[in-house]
Amino acid sequence: MNPIRTEIRGHVFEVTLDRPNANAIDLATSRIMGEVFTCFRDDPELRVAILTGSGEKFFCPGWDLKAAAGGDAVDSDYGVGGFGGLQELRGLNKPVIVAVNGICCGGGLELALSGDIILAADHATFALPEIRSGTVADAASIKLPKRIPYHIAMEMLLTGRWIDAPEAARWGLVNRILPSDRLMTAARALADELASGPPLVFAAIKEIVREAEDMKFQDALNRITKSQFETVEKLYRSEDQIEGARAFAEKRDPVWTGR
Incomplete structure (x- = not known):
């Protein structure tokens, strides 16, 4: 079994x-x-x-x-x-x-x-x-x-x-x-x-939370702004990032694809 x-x-x-x-x-x-x-x-x-x-x-x-x-x-x-x-x-x-x-x-x-x-x-x-x-x-x-x-x-x-x-x-x-x-x-x-939410955003949140747990605030923030988190970099270069902005402007629910 x-x-x-x-x-x-x-x-x-x-x-x-x-x-x-x-x-x-x-x-x-x-x-x-x-x-x-x-x-x-x-x-x-x-x-x-x-x-x-x-x-x-x-x-x-x-x-x-x-x-x-x-x-x-x-x-x-x-x-x-x-x-x-x-x-x-x-x-x-x-x-x-x-x-x-x-x-x-x-x-x-x-x-x-x-x-x-x-x-x-x-x-x-x-x-x-x-x-x-x-x-x-x-x-x-x-x-x-x-x-x-x-x-x-x-x-x-x-x-x-x-x-x-x-x-x-x-x-x-x-x-x-x-x-x-x-x-x-x-x-x-x-x-x-x-x-139904944005999977790439969730991925970024989880990586940031996990990696930043034992870091000083400014060090963690610097890693984000310097594109040193893989998930954050992927999010900001994604189709979902564009879709989120378009959906907001068009006053509709976004369609997330994870790409």
Whole structure:
């Protein structure tokens, strides 16, 4: 049985983690996810991805400890894109929506943090319980203090305590909370909205945000004005740039082609 289900709806690519009983990720699954998200990255017809889990109890608890006990080493080759295919995937300049449909902890939370927008079912819960098993949530230790207040992130990392969806929203960990039966409807509506937008602009935004994260403001701005971001340079030389100006002048909706 394939642990990953995919579906294409127009320009939207849906990825569902489907590994009963908890959607945990072993090495084989991580490598498949890397291949799946690489295909998404490289297909010009695909503009937005949605990542979710099967069922209503688990989004993803992260690393499959049963597989680890059977010989899957935690420091093995996770495949292209690193753990879950997203954390280290280079050049992913398309929006990724994460629809958290249940328990989201450990590497599952790290995977969610690799997305751009996080929607959560109202019963979703979040934690980094690695401290209790004597391991470190390495990616979360880097990402989480940059996404939510430092002291809240450190409490989660140091104690492993669980937070519910309302608290996750209060700290800005998730964008929106939905009733579970409306989660995917909302994710798809948002994906369709993004898919109708300018893909070259989205690509430029993602590259700028990613590359500028550890740069001083002026240094990042100078890179933009000096055409040192490939996506920005492509945007300003594109047919879409002309189309956007024409559509504004003609008071109509633009037709984006990604060229």
